[in-house]
Amino acid sequence: PISLKQEDPELFNLIEHEKWRQFSSLELIASENFTSLAVMEANGSILTNKYSEGLPGARYYGGNEYIDQIENLCKKRALEAFRLNSEEWGVNVQPYSGSTANFAALTGMLEPNSRIMGLDLPSGGHLTHGYQTDKKKISSSSIYFQSMPYQVDPVTGYVDYEKLETNTHLFRPKLIICGASAYPRDWDYKKLRAIADGHQSYLMADIAHISGLVASGVQNNPFEYCDVVTTTTHKTLRGPRAGLIFYRKVAGQAKADSLESKIDFAVFPSTQGGPHNNTIAAIAVALKQAATPEFVAYAKQVIANSKQLASCLISRGYRLTTDGSDNHLLLWDLKPIGITGSKMEKVCDMMGITLNKNSVVGDKSAVSPGGIRIGTSALTSRGFVEADFKVVADFLNEAVELAVEIQASVPGGSKLLKDFAVTAAESPKIQELRS
Numbered sequence: 001p002i003s004l005k006q007e008d009p010e011l012f013n014l015i016e017h018e019k020w021r022q023f024s025s026l027e028l029i030a031s032e033n034f035t036s037l038a039v040m041e042a043n044g045s046i047l048t049n050k051y052s053e054g055l056p057g058a059r060y061y062g063g064n065e066y067i068d069q070i071e072n073l074c075k076k077r078a079l080e081a082f083r084l085n086s087e088e089w090g091v092n093v094q095p096y097s098g099s100t101a102n103f104a105a106l107t108g109m110l111e112p113n114s115r116i117m118g119l120d121l122p123s124g125g126h127l128t129h130g131y132q133t134d135k136k137k138i139s140s141s142s143i144y145f146q147s148m149p150y151q152v153d154p155v156t157g158y159v160d161y162e163k164l165e166t167n168t169h170l171f172r173p174k175l176i177i178c179g180a181s182a183y184p185r186d187w188d189y190k191k192l193r194a195i196a197d198g199h200q201s202y203l204m205a206d207i208a209h210i211s212g213l214v215a216s217g218v219q220n221n222p223f224e225y226c227d228v229v230t231t232t233t234h235k236t237l238r239g240p241r242a243g244l245i246f247y248r249k250v251a252g253q254a255k256a257d258s259l260e261s262k263i264d265f266a267v268f269p270s271t272q273g274g275p276h277n278n279t280i281a282a283i284a285v286a287l288k289q290a291a292t293p294e295f296v297a298y299a300k301q302v303i304a305n306s307k308q309l310a311s312c313l314i315s316r317g318y319r320l321t322t323d324g325s326d327n328h329l330l331l332w333d334l335k336p337i338g339i340t341g342s343k344m345e346k347v348c349d350m351m352g353i354t355l356n357k358n359s360v361v362g363d364k365s366a367v368s369p370g371g372i373r374i375g376t377s378a379l380t381s382r383g384f385v386e387a388d389f390k391v392v393a394d395f396l397n398e399a400v401e402l403a404v405e406i407q408a409s410v411p412g413g414s415k416l417l418k419d420f421a422v423t424a425a426e427s428p429k430i431q432e433l434r435s
């Protein structure tokens with residue numbers, strides 16, 4: 001066997017650089033995490049060689065004796081990790097990502113042009129929840145289905161459940177989607193169920209961001225009220241990059257009418273081909289880890305760190321959407337300071353702090369969002385506790401002060417912060433930042 005280093009040194013070096021970037025920077029992107037060595041071993045294993053279209057016991061290819069056992073183990077662990085009974089819930093573990101999981105779930109539950117309501121992207125929702133602008137349908141979930149997004153309250157930043165309910169009377173959706181990519185608060189699934197029941201709508205929760213926290217029982221439980229729950233496996237759940245779709249089983253229902261057969265069929269053959277067996281094995285490892293007391297302690301620490309960071313920033317007079325967080329992420333509204341999210345992201349990049357610009361309540365333009373999203377799950381995996389997040393808050397404070405200073409007093413500073421190609425030679429201030 002020839003190693004990657006021998007076979008392709010150019011690529012090997014790029015991976016080494018990325019490894020160093022991950023190790024040496026402060027990773028605050030809310031959707032990222034560091035998987036364990038065991039997860040990476042399974043993900044990089046010989047399982048990538050195998051085709052296995054179909055489901056365990058019903059494949060279109062031979063040689064799937066062990067692949068069947070791996071997929072069944074993954075399914076069993078998925079139910080166990082979320083404390084689900086196999087009489088009431090089933091799961092499909094084949095989606096390649098969160099986006100394909102969502103599209104397959106919609107394809108299984110709905111007809112073409114069915115009406116859906118999900119949280120709008122500028123309010124923190126995900127593209128795949130029906131995102132469209134005034135001018136254009138952006139996501140396949142708004143191209144193939146009719147979408148009427150709901151929003152957060154422009155003053156409080158909390159989901160406006162009352163307005164959602166009112167709009168369901170106008171739109172009569174077949175599906176309501178809850179869950180988000182940038183929402184710092186927990187969800188009221190009971191209320192959402194009541195709203196959905198008003199029009200016999202399905203209720204689906206996309207818990208991509210918070211699934212590790214849900215598995216640990218430190219967030220409200222969507223399984224109590226939803227028909228379908230989707231998730232990515234690589235965020236707070238700390239697995240490989242993939243998706244899962246959980247569906248509720250109804251006792252006595254004909255198989256053809258069940259969500260189980262509709263969703264399994266929607267994943268394969270409707271929207272995907274052969275499962276990525278290496279990924280499924282790696283998910284199984286992550287789910288085993290997620291069912292341990294150590295993981296529950298991790299999830300609690302993620303939230304404690306997020307609350308710590310929130311209180312440090314608030315005590316310095318900064319504004320956070322909803323004034324805090326219930327989960328692993330914060331939305332920092334930079335409008336009062338007069339710095340855009342992209343400028344702050346740029347300054348942080350130069351300082352070795354990785355985070356992303358994000359729209360926040362009251363933004364006029366989605367192109368230049370007025371805030372940033374900060375998550376605590378990755379650094380918590382590296383052992384950060386509250387005291388460390390005090391230091392992170394100090395660094396962020398330094399970053400924002402430098403951004404303000406460069407914009408205000410460095411000649412051409414505003415342009416410098418916009419221009420991605422800026423070099424250290426162009427400004428002593430930038431040199432100071434980099435150092």
Ligand code: PLP
Nearest residue numbers: 031097098099126180181208232
């Ligand atoms: N759903 C939510 C809520 C997300 O935040 C994301 C990704 O960030 C996705 C779905 C899509 O996941 P993926 O990038 O794996 O397609």
